[in-house]
Amino acid sequence: MPEKIPALDGAAPALGDMEGAAFRKAGHEMVDWIAQYLDGVEGYPVLSRVRPGEIRDALPPSAPETGESFEEILADIERVIVPGITHWNHPGFFAYFAISGSGPGILAEFLCAAFNAQGMLWRTSPAVTELEEVALGWLRRLVRLPDTYEGVIYDTASIATLHALAAARQEAVPRVREHGLAGRPDIPTLRVYCSDHAHSSVDKAIIMLGLGLNSLERIEVDEQFRMRPDLLAEAISRDRLHGITPLAVVATVGTTAVTSVDPVAAIADICDREQLWLHVDAAYAGAAAMVPGFEATVDGCDRAASFVVNPHKWLFTPFDLSAFYCRRMDRVREAFSVTPSYLQTPNSEPVRNLMDTGVQLGRRFRALKLWMVLRHFGAEGMRRRLAEHIRLAALFASWVDASETFERLAPVPFSVVCFRACPPGLQGEEPTLDDLNRRLLDDVNATGDVFLSHTSLDGRFALRLAVGHIRTTERHVARAWELLEKRLAASWS
Numbered sequence: 001m002p003e004k005i006p007a008l009d010g011a012a013p014a015l016g017d018m019e020g021a022a023f024r025k026a027g028h029e030m031v032d033w034i035a036q037y038l039d040g041v042e043g044y045p046v047l048s049r050v051r052p053g054e055i056r057d058a059l060p061p062s063a064p065e066t067g068e069s070f071e072e073i074l075a076d077i078e079r080v081i082v083p084g085i086t087h088w089n090h091p092g093f094f095a096y097f098a099i100s101g102s103g104p105g106i107l108a109e110f111l112c113a114a115f116n117a118q119g120m121l122w123r124t125s126p127a128v129t130e131l132e133e134v135a136l137g138w139l140r141r142l143v144r145l146p147d148t149y150e151g152v153i154y155d156t157a158s159i160a161t162l163h164a165l166a167a168a169r170q171e172a173v174p175r176v177r178e179h180g181l182a183g184r185p186d187i188p189t190l191r192v193y194c195s196d197h198a199h200s201s202v203d204k205a206i207i208m209l210g211l212g213l214n215s216l217e218r219i220e221v222d223e224q225f226r227m228r229p230d231l232l233a234e235a236i237s238r239d240r241l242h243g244i245t246p247l248a249v250v251a252t253v254g255t256t257a258v259t260s261v262d263p264v265a266a267i268a269d270i271c272d273r274e275q276l277w278l279h280v281d282a283a284y285a286g287a288a289a290m291v292p293g294f295e296a297t298v299d300g301c302d303r304a305a306s307f308v309v310n311p312h313k314w315l316f317t318p319f320d321l322s323a324f325y326c327r328r329m330d331r332v333r334e335a336f337s338v339t340p341s342y343l344q345t346p347n348s349e350p351v352r353n354l355m356d357t358g359v360q361l362g363r364r365f366r367a368l369k370l371w372m373v374l375r376h377f378g379a380e381g382m383r384r385r386l387a388e389h390i391r392l393a394a395l396f397a398s399w400v401d402a403s404e405t406f407e408r409l410a411p412v413p414f415s416v417v418c419f420r421a422c423p424p425g426l427q428g429e430e431p432t433l434d435d436l437n438r439r440l441l442d443d444v445n446a447t448g449d450v451f452l453s454h455t456s457l458d459g460r461f462a463l464r465l466a467v468g469h470i471r472t473t474e475r476h477v478a479r480a481w482e483l484l485e486k487r488l489a490a491s492w493s
């Protein structure tokens with residue numbers, strides 16, 4: 001028997017939410033705090049300097065028994081949390097992909113939390129479903145995809161690729177929804193193809209879909225790190241000969257290490273001929289298609305079955321928001337639509353319910369931030385910012401090319417430069433060079449002014465500078481170059 005719940009004690013604090021006046025006061029303080037943080041972000045080291053466990057140990061192991069004031073909480077954010085933040089907002093952040101939020105995006109997240117609308121059904125907030133359609137329509141036109149693609153917002157590109165391959169599986173494997181894959185003698189080994197440089201999210205999707213990693217064939221790239229379509233065609237023929245059933249190809253527009261672009265049109269020819277699902281992963285570089293002179297970035301993508309681009313990567317939309325476009329969204333619905341009676345809606349509502357387009361039931365109101373960002377900056381404002389990032393990367397690459405102590409390791413199609421220190425006399429000394437570059441990277445990052453990351457190219461340790469933050473200017477890129485040159489000179493002399 002449950003214990004009897006005591007009646008409310010008149011002396012206890014009132015129930016209900018934070019009181020209106022207190023919310024207003026704290027809210028104003030918070031906005032001031034954020035504005036000050038963003039304006040002063042260059043005062044922090046980019047890469048957090050805390051030790052493992054330091055944040056956890058600075059906080060009590062149990063929740064406070066009685067509520068605390070907003071002032072106390074904010075004080076702990078400054079004292080404990082901020083030191084544990086790696087400042088993705090720092091204009092010297094050049095690691096991985098320098099993803100960027102923005103003022104209108106931050107305000108939109110604020111509003112999104114306030115509405116707390118959950119868009120599983122059209123009726124659970126018609127604006128969530130319909131604004132998603134509108135914002136994704138705007139983005140689709142900006143990145144030059146035809147209107148025949150239906151869009152849906154997921155959290156990340158990894159989840160978008162998972163849904164793309166699930167739709168491919170739904171199309172290729174009879175009654176997979178009902179019978180699955182295990183224990184079926186009627187289903188041969190299935191194969192998915194991508195390049196050596198495709199993102200690890202393809203591997204994860206394959207694991208998740210029960211295909212097994214042996215079903216993934218990585219096709220070699222050419223000297224510019226692009227998938228070789230001739231080798232793709234060969235692999236498909238060889239597989240067919242051995243009774244393996246090709247399922248899908250994932251082409252990448254803007255690979256994660258070097259931002260190379262697979263020859264999508266040639267790959268689409270093969271997919272058409274072989275009747276394979278073509279998914280294009282343009283998580284980062286899809287955005288570039290809106291920049292004048294970069295229209296060719298998405299050549300052939302209009303022939304893909306599905307396409308993903310991340311506004312949270314290079315379109316100034318706070319993490320997370322991934323835009324998935326699909327010409328066969330009916331396959332996604334076929335794969336995932338399950339409607340228990342409590343979620344049934346009258347047939348008189350001829351609407352799209354977001355819960356049908358994927359694994360998640362609940363949907364955040366993510367469209368709000370994309371729509372507010374696009375409205376605030378306008379298409380022209382977005383284009384100019386992306387073009388400036390591309391210019392800054394080209395400038396940095398020109399410094400590398402002109403230097404006698406550094407060398408470039410890959411073409412620079414967009415805003416990422418792969419390079420390394422290679423002082424005279426060390427050419428060809430690969431282990432020494434790897435070691436030197438590893439130390440140089442740590443050394444430069446320890447200054448706190450910049451944060452660069454690394455990758456491995458043809459077995460060589462490569463430094464990687466990615467421009468993408470909305471506050472990054474020529475001064476910051478020049479600072480990165482100055483630090484690299486000075487630190488190399490210091491360690492080398």
Ligand SMILES: *Cc1c(COP(=O)(O)O)cnc(C)c1O
Nearest residue numbers: 156157158199254256281283284
């Ligand atoms: C960043 C990236 C991803 C993964 O993005 P998430 O949204 O974090 O899942 C996938 N593919 C490519 C090419 C990427 O650059």
